[in-house]
Amino acid sequence: MSGARTSRLTKLLLAAGFVFLYAPILSLMIYSFNESRLVTVWSGFSVKWYYELFQDKQLVSAAWVSVQVAFWTACAAVVLATLAAMAMTRMRNFPGKTLFGGLITAPLVMPEVITGLSILLLFVSMGPVIGIGEQRGMLTIWIAHVTFTMAYVTVVISSRLGELDRSLEEAAMDLGANRLKVFFVITLPIIAPALVAGWLLAFTLSLDDLVIASFASGPASTTLPMKVFSSVRLGVSPKINALATLMILVVMLAALIGWWLMSREEKRRQRDMQLALQEG
Template sequence: MNASSARWGNRLVLLLGFAFLYAPILSLVVYSFNESRLVTVWSGFSTKWYGELLADREILDAAWMSLRLAVFTATAALVLGTLAAMLLTRFRRFPGKTLFGALVTAPLVMPDVIIGLSLLLLFVTLGELLGTPIPRGMLTIWIAQTTFSVAFVSVTVASRLSALDRSLEEAAMDLGATRVKVFFQITLPIVAPALLAGWLLAFTLSLDDLVVASFVAGPSSTTLPMKVFSSVRLGVSPKINALATLLILAVSAAAVVGWWLMAREERRRRRDVALAAQRG
């Protein structure tokens, strides 16, 4: 086999892989404009299911709750995950560092069912110790989702901090800058792309969470994945296709914006490094 045949073979395999991944999503988007109530039978182009989706108050309330939870969870996970990453990468040795690192990254490999059940038992036990049951709702879902999102953020930020040139921070401190000032003016701008990536990852994980939220949610706190799952069990409605299409557009727009911001920060960082090398 010559080089040209191997190159075309690689392209074919790549094309088949992308088709396997994205063809179902494309068909879902196409059938969201189907006039028929049957999601697998095409009967004409129509946008009526988008109108019915926007008129469905239960789905809109669930979507609004999921969006709020995703923002709160991503923000809390970003703060806690960054602190954990700083502790793991900037402090050489301290008692229990290995155990701390294992506990931080444990949710990466732990099944969602175990995490959800453990957190449910935790809330029940705390209610018994306090003498009053802890109401399960948006607060308990936020705590649960933050718990497993911290692991993903800490790993993302820690990898960027490990690759950071420590001489930049040391040079700033030699010139009289405090550790706090070095963190906000040197470290934070450099690791900003990793922080943005961690926030977007936690946001997506929270928005997509079904298993953990099902354990710790109350009767009046239905998230969007829970609502979609309960609807699909009774039969797929074209409104679900419309909802999925809108979510795909929103997530794609957020990913493009995030990629653009990270690329801009990376170009700025390389330019600053090049200028510093020329001056040196």
């Protein structure tokens, strides 16, 4: 009896947690179809706010800037994080390894205000040297986002590399493959789920960032969080609800694609292992 009560209590707490997390999001999506300008008063079904959203060129432009920056940030973060993870997991002992690991993971515990301010000071002092100067925009936002998202992706990929069976790589090298071929043929397919997870994490963090982007951006570039933050101070517009609904759908679609890719890769890997065991 006590086990049944514990099971019911666990399910109840789980349901309460899901309601707490997703009820506000569901409410936002429902009120994006509200005809009234008041975002908390339902007056009928309408899609006019979606039409007005696409007529707002500034909001659409900010969303497009955020998507572009997030995409390229995720791609660069995965490449750099993979290199960093390989160095920390494959190169057991090299001078400065502890310092290198600390520098890689520092953004995890660093307040975003400090990170943003330090990046701003870097661009101000080094801008004329590297050709940026006062023209801060998408490039500087991208550099700033790669800097702090790479730390999160490195942790994800390092954990997967640490669990990787090294005997598979050693067997491939015994058969004549060089290290580069072993990485692309053996290591990369195995850690592909971690790469996808890291890419999605970096994309989400970049798309959501407000503080660091505020320091790194210039007057010619505005990201979506910055635009939304400046808009809600004057009152929440139903267009923001419509925009948030579209962004939620995009993120859900990206997550589903990532899950499908990882599931397919895992099934293929298990099938290859079974075939190898049968042949052996």
